[in-house]
Amino acid sequence: MSDERRYLQELIIAELGVPASFDADTEIERRIEFLADQLRRSRATAYVLGISGGVDSGTAGRLCQLAVERVRAEGGQATFVAMRLPYGVQVDEADAQRSLDFIKPDETLVVDVKPATDAMVESVRHAGLGDREDFHVGNIKARQRMISQYVVAGARGGLVVGTDHAAEAVMGFYTKYGDGACDLTPLSGLTKRRVRAIGSRLGASDELTGKVPTADLETNTPGLPDEVALGVTYEEIDDFLEGREVSEQAAATIIAAHRRTAHKRAMPLAV
Numbered sequence: 001m002s003d004e005r006r007y008l009q010e011l012i013i014a015e016l017g018v019p020a021s022f023d024a025d026t027e028i029e030r031r032i033e034f035l036a037d038q039l040r041r042s043r044a045t046a047y048v049l050g051i052s053g054g055v056d057s058g059t060a061g062r063l064c065q066l067a068v069e070r071v072r073a074e075g076g077q078a079t080f081v082a083m084r085l086p087y088g089v090q091v092d093e094a095d096a097q098r099s100l101d102f103i104k105p106d107e108t109l110v111v112d113v114k115p116a117t118d119a120m121v122e123s124v125r126h127a128g129l130g131d132r133e134d135f136h137v138g139n140i141k142a143r144q145r146m147i148s149q150y151v152v153a154g155a156r157g158g159l160v161v162g163t164d165h166a167a168e169a170v171m172g173f174y175t176k177y178g179d180g181a182c183d184l185t186p187l188s189g190l191t192k193r194r195v196r197a198i199g200s201r202l203g204a205s206d207e208l209t210g211k212v213p214t215a216d217l218e219t220n221t222p223g224l225p226d227e228v229a230l231g232v233t234y235e236e237i238d239d240f241l242e243g244r245e246v247s248e249q250a251a252a253t254i255i256a257a258h259r260r261t262a263h264k265r266a267m268p269l270a271v
C-alpha cells in the first residue's frame with residue numbers, strides 16, 4: 001500500500017475506534033455492561049431490535065437479552081423485544097427463526113413491512129423512481145423497519161438498537177435514517193470477523209456466524225451477498241481496519257467508499 005493510503009488507513013482506524021487487539025470475552029463483558037448501563041442511566045425499560053437471520057442482529061440481539069437479564073437481576077425493569085420485520089415472506093425465514101432460538105428474547109413481535117412499503121412506492125411512483133426502482137424500494141424497506149422499531153420503542157419506553165459496526169461504517173453500507181437510525185450501537189468498533197467471533201463465543205451456531213452477509217433489500221435479487229454489492233470482501237475490509245496490508249485495489253475501494261459516505265457518519269449539514 002502507498003504511504004498516502006497507509007496514512008488514511010490509520011486515520012480511519014482511529015475514527016472508527018477499531019482496537020489493535022481483540023479478546024472476545026473482554027469485548028462481550030464490555031458490551032453487555034454498556035447496554036445494561038445505558039438502561040440504568042436513561043431509565044428506559046426496553047431494548048428493541050430487528051432480527052433478520054444475519055450474524056449482526058443475532059449477535060447484537062443476544063447481547064441485548066443478556067443485558068436486560070443483568071438489569072433485572074439487580075431489581076431493575078427491562079425487557080428485550082426482538083422484531084421480525086419481513087417484507088412479505090422472507091426467503092431465509094428459517095435462519096431468522098434459528099437466530100431467535102439462539103437469542104431467546106423475552107418477547108418477539110412480527111411486523112410485515114410489505115403493505116406500508118408498497119403503499120409508499122405507489123404514492124411516490126408518480127414522482128419518478130427512474131430505472132433503479134428496485135434499489136430505491138430497498139431503502140424504503142429499511143426505513144419502514146426503522147419506523148416500526150421506533151413505534152414499539154415509543155410505546156414501551158424503550159431504545160432502538162442498531163447493528164452498525166466498523167466494517168459496515170467504513171463503507172457507509174446502510175440506509176441513512178433506515179437501519180442507520182438507532183439510539184445506540186453495541187457492535188461499534190468491531191470488524192465483521194470480530195462480530196462473528198463474539199457470536200460464536202456466545203454460543204451461536206456455525207450456520208449463523210458463517211452466514212453470507214446480505215442486506216437482502218432488492219426484491220429482484222433476494223439474498224444478494226454484500227460482497228457483490230461492495231466490490232470488496234469483508235476479509236479485505238477487516239484486514240484494512242485491523243491495520244494489515246491489503247491490495248492497492250482493495251484499499252482504493254475502501255478509502256473511496258469511506259470518503260463518499262462521510263455524510264452518513266455525521267450530523268446533518270448545518271449553516
Ligand SMILES: Nc1ncnc2c1ncn2[C@@H]1O[C@H](COP(=O)(O)OP(=O)(O)OC[C@H]2O[C@@H]([n+]3cccc(C(=O)O)c3)[C@H](O)[C@@H]2O)[C@@H](O)[C@H]1O
Nearest residue numbers: 139142172173174175176178179214215216217226229263
Ligand atoms: N454529500 C452529501 N451530504 C449530505 N447528504 C448526502 C450527501 N450525498 C448524499 N446524501 C444523502 O444521502 C442519500 C443517500 O444515502 P441512502 O439513502 O442511505 O442511500 P444509498 O447510500 O444510495 O443506498 C444505501 C446503500 O446501503 C446498502 N444497505 C442499505 C441497508 C442495509 C444494508 C445492509 O447491509 O444490511 C445495506 C444498500 O444496499 C445501498 O447500497 C441521498 O439521497 C441524500 O439524501
Ligand SMILES: Nc1ncnc2c1ncn2[C@@H]1O[C@H](COP(=O)(O)OP(=O)(O)OP(=O)(O)O)[C@@H](O)[C@H]1O
Nearest residue numbers: 050051052054055056057085086163179213214215
Ligand atoms: N428482514 C428483517 N427483519 C428484521 N430486521 C431486519 C431485517 N432486515 C434487516 N433488518 C435489520 O437491519 C439491520 C441491518 O441489516 P444487516 O444485513 O446489516 O445485518 P444482519 O442481517 O443482522 O447481518 P448481515 O450483515 O451479516 O446480513 C439488521 O441487523 C436488522 O436489525
Ligand SMILES: [Mg+2]
Nearest residue numbers: 052054214215
Ligand atoms: Mg443481513
